[in-house]
Amino acid sequence: MAAQNLQPVPEALSPEEQERAAQLDAEGQAYFDHVMAQDSRIEPKDWMPAAYRKTLLRQISQHAHSEIIGMQPEANWISRAPSLKRKAILMAKVQDEAGHGLYLYSAAETLGQPRDKMMDDLIAGKARYSSIFNYPALTWADMGAIGWLVDGAAICNQVPLCRASYGPYGRAMVRICKEESFHQRQGFEILLELSNGTPAQKQMAQDAVNRWYAPALMMFGPPDDDSPNSKQSMAWNIKRFSNDELRSRFVGMMVEQVRVLGLTLPDSEVRFNDETRKWEHGPLDWEEFKEVLAGRGPCNAQRLERRREAHDDGAWVREAAAAYAAKQARKHAEKEFAA
Amino acid sequence: MNSESVTTPETYTEAHAAETTGHGDISVGVAGSGDSSASATRITPGNALRPEDIALEVRTGLVKPSEDAAEYALRLGDDALILAQRLGHWISRAPELEEDVALGNIALDQLGHARSFLSYAAGLDEKSEDDLAYFRREHEFRSAHLFEQPNGDFAVTIARQFVVSYYQFELYSRLTQSTDATLAAISAKAVKEVDYHRDHSAQWILRLALGTEESRARIIHGLKLIWPYVGELFVDDELTHRLAEAGTAVEPSSLKADFDRLTGEILTEAELEVPQVPFAPGGGRRGKHSEHLGYILAEMQVLAREHPGASW
Amino acid sequence: MTPHGNPEVPASSAGAVESSAAKVPAGPVSEPSASPVIEPSASPVIEPVEIPVSTSSTSGVSTSAVSTSSVSTGSTSEVSTSSTGNVWPLWEVFVRSSRGLSHVHAGSLHAPDAAMALRNARDLYTRRNEGVSIWVVPADAIAASDPDAKGSFFESPQGKDYRHATYYTKSEGVKHL
Ligand SMILES: [Fe+2]
Ligand SMILES: [Fe+2]
Ligand SMILES: [Fe+2]
Numbered sequence: 048m049a050a051q052n053l054q055p056v057p058e059a060l061s062p063e064e065q066e067r068a069a070q071l072d073a074e075g076q077a078y079f080d081h082v083m084a085q086d087s088r089i090e091p092k093d094w095m096p097a098a099y100r101k102t103l104l105r106q107i108s109q110h111a112h113s114e115i116i117g118m119q120p121e122a123n124w125i126s127r128a129p130s131l132k133r134k135a136i137l138m139a140k141v142q143d144e145a146g147h148g149l150y151l152y153s154a155a156e157t158l159g160q161p162r163d164k165m166m167d168d169l170i171a172g173k174a175r176y177s178s179i180f181n182y183p184a185l186t187w188a189d190m191g192a193i194g195w196l197v198d199g200a201a202i203c204n205q206v207p208l209c210r211a212s213y214g215p216y217g218r219a220m221v222r223i224c225k226e227e228s229f230h231q232r233q234g235f236e237i238l239l240e241l242s243n244g245t246p247a248q249k250q251m252a253q254d255a256v257n258r259w260y261a262p263a264l265m266m267f268g269p270p271d272d273d274s275p276n277s278k279q280s281m282a283w284n285i286k287r288f289s290n291d292e293l294r295s296r297f298v299g300m301m302v303e304q305v306r307v308l309g310l311t312l313p314d315s316e317v318r319f320n321d322e323t324r325k326w327e328h329g330p331l332d333w334e335e336f337k338e339v340l341a342g343r344g345p346c347n348a349q350r351l352e353r354r355r356e357a358h359d360d361g362a363w364v365r366e367a368a369a370a371y372a373a374k375q376a377r378k379h380a381e382k383e384f385a386a
Numbered sequence: 387m388n389s390e391s392v393t394t395p396e397t398y399t400e401a402h403a404a405e406t407t408g409h410g411d412i413s414v415g416v417a418g419s420g421d422s423s424a425s426a427t428r429i430t431p432g433n434a435l436r437p438e439d440i441a442l443e444v445r446t447g448l449v450k451p452s453e454d455a456a457e458y459a460l461r462l463g464d465d466a467l468i469l470a471q472r473l474g475h476w477i478s479r480a481p482e483l484e485e486d487v488a489l490g491n492i493a494l495d496q497l498g499h500a501r502s503f504l505s506y507a508a509g510l511d512e513k514s515e516d517d518l519a520y521f522r523r524e525h526e527f528r529s530a531h532l533f534e535q536p537n538g539d540f541a542v543t544i545a546r547q548f549v550v551s552y553y554q555f556e557l558y559s560r561l562t563q564s565t566d567a568t569l570a571a572i573s574a575k576a577v578k579e580v581d582y583h584r585d586h587s588a589q590w591i592l593r594l595a596l597g598t599e600e601s602r603a604r605i606i607h608g609l610k611l612i613w614p615y616v617g618e619l620f621v622d623d624e625l626t627h628r629l630a631e632a633g634t635a636v637e638p639s640s641l642k643a644d645f646d647r648l649t650g651e652i653l654t655e656a657e658l659e660v661p662q663v664p665f666a667p668g669g670g671r672r673g674k675h676s677e678h679l680g681y682i683l684a685e686m687q688v689l690a691r692e693h694p695g696a697s698w
Numbered sequence: 699m700t701p702h703g704n705p706e707v708p709a710s711s712a713g714a715v716e717s718s719a720a721k722v723p724a725g726p727v728s729e730p731s732a733s734p735v736i737e738p739s740a741s742p743v744i745e746p747v748e749i750p751v752s753t754s755s756t757s758g759v760s761t762s763a764v765s766t767s768s769v770s771t772g773s774t775s776e777v778s779t780s781s782t783g784n785v786w787p788l789w790e791v792f793v794r795s796s797r798g799l800s801h802v803h804a805g806s807l808h809a810p811d812a813a814m815a816l817r818n819a820r821d822l823y824t825r826r827n828e829g830v831s832i833w834v835v836p837a838d839a840i841a842a843s844d845p846d847a848k849g850s851f852f853e854s855p856q857g858k859d860y861r862h863a864t865y866y867t868k869s870e871g872v873k874h875l
Contacts, residue, residue, distance in 0.1 A: 118486075126686060131519055133698055135501070138477060138490060141490070146825070153805055187698075218805075247693065248696055353479075357481075361485075363601055364540045364594070369597075369784055371810065374596065426795060426828055428795050429828055432827045484807055484818040488817065593814075
């Protein structure tokens, strides 16, 4: 398909051409630096450093993949939602995540990568997505814990990205954050209902919080001193706060909220450090994080297979619609010609 | 477009970020710098009849269905509920992401109709929509077999959607004139949504039928699988006689001509024929269901039944 | 206007040649991996060589080959009927949020044709009452101004204060003026 028709690379540039190109690059870099310094926005056709483009493309596509794969653990519970109201809410929520994936793929496409290619990479196991979606959603309470903790952490991450330096990314995040606003609340509400429910329900809620808490904290990425590239991304304004900074903020919020829920966080070391003015938490198992990220999590294979299956099963439908469109266009052209 | 070209379009200020992170109301959190009223992301809940409104009216005794109306609402509610349950399965599995969203919307519409009808039916003996959805047994359901048919491939789902939406459109259009104000109100909301479902299915019928050889073969097969269950939709019985007489509903058979004509138009455009297959006897309205319903209910009800009396 | 969510094929700008195409500008070639969502640990995820658009679009223009290649996934008329042609083209969506207002760019989506693009746009971009009217435009039908010409293209209006009411101060205090 078209994606593979990459721009033809000029075979050889004459010395004059080379010089001209270098000059244009220098001008472009200067303008780019100016934009960064102003905390302004880069738009699709602007000159941008190759590394900036590459990092952005990876970040946005990974984010898109996370939205799409992230649909699965919750989609699995749509059919079993214990009330019709919850069923409607969950359906709308999972559907939103498809939309988020779509918005983000669109943003990534402005960098020159077709969605189709990104989807192929995902299915081929060549792309990454948030490792938290490789954990299983075992009980209904997981719908609460995912909404509260996972969407909560995602919102924490994403709200600052509404000001990302890349225009299409920031705009996608604005739309996404608006829609996310109900995701965390519905999760919180599920947990609250359970916590105020029967002992079995409360137990279910606590168990889910216990299982999702640490993976949610790890969604912010490795500790700052183990995240060598963060600095560059922050300089480029495509990352607004450090991993630890966001994680600490998130922990602080959860501490408040878990009390309202009448549940506890599975972390006896959570505390507010009066000196640093930051929230601290207990140690996280980064070995497990790396294992899951490397493909050795509970559901990695299952999640990819499900995406592959949907994509493959849909191929004939996409073909049919494309073929129909082509035929209609031809018919239309013939009519015009005849007229 | 001016506000789009400046460097700070609808971006969040830091203050907003702080608010919204702790989930302030994001819908008001985006103060567009500039032409914010032209924003393409301004969201509102709109105002329309919601299932909750029906439930409230029923609970407060404002409305109460007659025995016949309740039984009839069960039929409509069960049809929509079972279909929503089926369609929900597509979310995360559709042929393209755009279609995940489209089918999700249709499923949500159907679920909304189901909740309204069931909430109304539940008013007969002070139950709730959930009592009816989760704690009735298979033979107590009133869905027609068509709605219980498996999703199959996308063509089967579209074939089912095609029949369902053209049937529901004719039905709800007429029910807007019902002497039962609640049925009329629910139908008035539903008919608009179902009209869009008709369009969605018709668009796909055309594309699948006139797309590729494979898609054509599949939609022909899909229609053939679905068509035996068309007959049941238009069968009159004692209940519909009484309701039609009272002006509460219409005889299902009275919808058939329009259904045939309108679906026929689309099929002709798609160069398809009405499948020449015998109708199955059905029986869903009397609690005699397809083999599929048991599985659907087993999955749908399992959690609620593990915790009887619990609230969610 | 800068339609976002749009690869911005320079449909209008055939002419000059993308001379520095595929060249990487001098500068830090560190390998940043900074997704706040996922922190990649080891292997790179996306091959940089697959990024088709020039790293230096300073000349802002590409050869005509480009406008139908990497950035557009094929306009309707280009969709092949072959059995592998199952990639739908990209559309830009514009939504009028209420009567009396302009259509505003909302985002993009993929659809096989205009009819489906409109419906997909309805499903995707107006799920929360965001609009009362929708336009869809094939992404590759949009002609965009050259961002690198901003110096000259948008210079003229600068400094022409006399086009603005605020320039005329003598009438201050005079009613209804
Ligand atoms: Fe999301
Ligand atoms: Fe979400
Ligand atoms: Fe997300």
